[in-house]
Amino acid sequence: MCACLRLHAGARAAAAALSRAQGPGLGLGLGQGIKAWTCLTYGHRGLPGHVLSHSFGTSAVLRKDFIKDLEDQLNSIKQTALDALPGSSWTPLQTNPNLPPEQADIVIVGGGVMGWSVAYWLKQKERQRGGVKVVVVEKDPTYSRASTVLSAGGIRQQFSLAENILLSLHSAHFMKNINDHLGVLNEEPVDLQFNHSGYLFLASEDVAHIMEDNYKTQRYAGAKVSLLSPTQLKEKFPWINTDGVVLASYGLENEGWFDPWTLLSAFRRKAISMGVIPCSGEVTGFQYKINTVSNREGEQVSLRRISSVRVQMPNSLEYQPVECSIVVNAAGAFSGKVAQMLGIGSGPEDSLAGIPVPVEPRKRYIYVVHCPDGPGLDTPFLIDYSGVYFRREGLGGNYIAGTSPQEDEEPDTTDLEVDHQFFEDKVWPSLAHRVPAFESLKVTSAWAGFYDYNTFDQNGIIGMHPLINNMYFATGFSGHGLQHSPAVGRGLAELIIEGGYKTIDLSALDFRRILCHEPMLERNIV
C-alpha cells in the first residue's frame, strides 16, 4: 500500500475515531475526515509536513509514532468495518447486553446449586436440541451470601425419611460419574475433591431407639451404614471419649464431603454449554392473571397464572419483563419472599391463600479451628447427640465445627456477621468433651451462612403450589439442599418435562403436607 493510500486510510480512521459515537459507517465522516487530515498534515502552525504533536521537533522517533498511530487507527477502522458487515452481532440500537431475553420457556429464580441443577436436567431431558429456553436469574453473581458456597459440603445417607435417603444416594451416584454427566468437551474434567470419610452419628440413651429405626430404614433403602457399640467405637477411633454414647451409626460408603463451589461451577458450565441463559438480576415482581373458580363448598378460589417475571438489573432501575410459561422457585433462603410477591400468605387466615411458604433464612455459623494433635486422616464427619458437629479440613490439622442453635436463640438474619461468643458457649464445651484433644484448639477463622429453613418440618418442598398454576418449588431443604441437588434437579425436570416422577417418587415432599398440616419430620437434622 503506498503512503498516500495509507494516509487516506489514516484520515478515515481518524474520522471514524472522531465519530465513533454515531456508529460505524465508512461514508459518514468523510467531510470531517478531510478536516482531520488537514489538521494532521498542517500541524498546529498550519504548515504542511508537520505532524500534530506537542513538541516542535520532527525527529525520526516522532515520525515512527505517527505511522504506528496510523496503523492502530487502521486496525480499529478495520474492526468497525467488520462489525458493520452482516453476521456480526452489532446493532445500531445499543441496548444493555446484560438484560435477560424478552421471552423464555422456563425462568429459574435463583442461581445456586439447586437452580443450576434444575437448569442442567431440564436441558438434559428436553427431547430435541433447543426444545426449552431456560433462563436462570441470580441476584448476586459473586455468591457472597449464597447458601451453596458457604456450606460445609457434606453428603450423607443417614436420614430417617426414605425420600431423603434415596435423594442422597442418587446424588452420590451422580457425583461418582460426574464427568460422564457434566463433562464438557475440551474442558478440564470436574474434580469435586470428594473426601470419602463417612459420617458418624452418636446417640445417647434416649435417642438410641430412633437411631436403630433409622438404621433399618437406611439399609432397606440401600445405604451402606453400620452400627457400632461404644467398645467398637473406641477401637476404631481411639481419640473419641465415649462417655454417654450408647450407639453410633457409621457410614461406610458414599458419604463424606466435597467442594460445593466446584459442583456449582460444573453444573453451571455444562448448563451454559447446553444453551441455558444466565442472567444477573433480581426478581422484583410477577405479572399474573387471576382465574376465579368455586370449589365444592361453594367458596371462591382464585388461581394465579404467571405471565411474566420482572427482572431488575443490579444497581439500576432498569428492568426486563421476561414472558415465560413456567417459573421455578429455587431462591433458597429467600424463596419465601419470592412467593410473597405472588400473594401467597396474604389471603384470609383460614384459606389456602393464607398459608405462606414456610421457608425463611436462618443464620448458622461455621468455625475453622486448628488443633495439631487432633484426629487424623480417618476423621469422619462426627455429629454428636448434642447437635455439635465437626469434620476435618485439609491435612494440616484444621477442622470445621459448628452447631445449630436452639429455637429460641436463633441469631439475627440481617447480616452474616459471626458471633464468636457462640463458639465459646455452645460449641467448644461439647467438642472438648467428645474429643479430649480439642481442649487445646485455636479458632483461626469463621463464617456464617443461611439455611433455607423450612419452619414447618425441616424437609424440602418440591413441586407445584396448588394456587399458582405454573410455579414449581425446589426449596426449604434446611441444610441438606447441596447434597440432594443433583437428584432433586432431576426429579423436578421429570415433573416439568415428563409430567411425573420417573426415578424417585418425591410426591411425599410436595405442598400438600403443608396445606393439610401434616408434617413429615426428619429426626436427624443438624
Place this chain on the structure above:
Amino acid sequence: MITIEAVRGFLKVQSPGKVIDENPVSRCSVADSADFCSLLPKRETTHLARQGQANPGEREFSDTQVDAECSLVVNDRINYRNPNANFTFVPHNAPSLTANMAAVLRSLSGRCRSPALLLLVSGRLLSSSAVTKPALHSRFLLYLTKHFYDVEALLTWKSKFKRRGIFKKNVYYGYTEKLYGPNAAAAYFILNLKGGLRFRGHSDWFRADTFNWDFLNHKDCPLEEIDLSYSVINYEGIENFEGQKSLRSLSLKSCPEVDDWFLSRLHVFQDSLEELDISHCPKITTGGLAALRNLKGLKRLDVSSLPGISNPGLTVILLEEMLPKCDVIADGYTFDMPQKEETQR
C-alpha cells in the same frame, strides 16, 4: 468478593471468611472475555509490567514483586455465545513460584463483547513448569471443534464409545454366576480383564496369557489373591467379586479407572484384606485414601507414585497413623521442601 492474595508467591484465594485454597496452587480458570480493567492490582502498579497487548483479550503480566494484592471483581456473566472460552492462570516461565506471578489470559473464541469475568477456582496443583502448547494436530482439532458442531458431535461420540467400552468390560456376569457359581464367575471375569487369580488352598496362578478352562474345576474354592494390574477395572466391576469373603491380596497397579469411589467400595473386604497395591493409579486422590480407613486388617499397602495426591509426605504419614498395623510403601515421590524466599531475593 473473591480475593486472590499473592502472599510470598503462594496464591491464597478466599471468599468472605472462608479460605478456599491456600497452597502454591489454585489453578484459576477465568472463563470468557477479559475486560481486564477490573483485574488491576490495588497498589504497587509499578511492579506489574504490562507487556504489549497482542490481541484484545490477551494480557500478560509478569511480576517481580510478589506482594501485590489483586482483587478480582467477579462479575459473572459468561458470554453464553462462547461457552467454550477458557483461560488458564499459569506462571510465566516459573520454575520457582516465589519469584514470578503472572497471568496469561487468552480468549480462545475470538471477539467477546460483553465485559464478563467468571472466576472458577479448581483446587488442582499448579504445575511448576510453564504450560507447553499441545501438538499441532490437537490444536487443529480444537479449532475445528469450536467452529463446527459436527466435529464436536463426533468427538463427543468418540469419548462416549470409549466409556461404553469400559462399561462393557465391567459388566456383571450374572449368567455365568447362575450357571457356575460365584467363584467361577469371578474367576472368569478377572481372566476376561486380563488379570490373574489364585484360589485358596492352591498355589498355582491362573493368568490370561496362559488361559485354559481349568479354573472351572475349582468352583467351590473362594479366591484368595487377585491381580488386576494394568486392567480397566472400575467401580462397577467390583460387584463381580464382592462376595469373596476370604480375599487376602488385591493388586491394582497402574489401573487407569481405579478412583476414589472404587477405594470406598473396598470396605466389603474389610475383614480379610491384608495386602493392597494401588501404585501408579492416576485417578486416586487424598480423599480416596481416606476411604481406606475401614481396612483395619491391612498389613501391606503400596501407594507409590500416585500422581493425584498433592502432599505425598504428609499423606503417607497420616496413612501410617490411620492404619497402625500396616506397612505403607511409598516410593516414587521426591519429598522436597519448598524453596525459601530468602534465597530467591
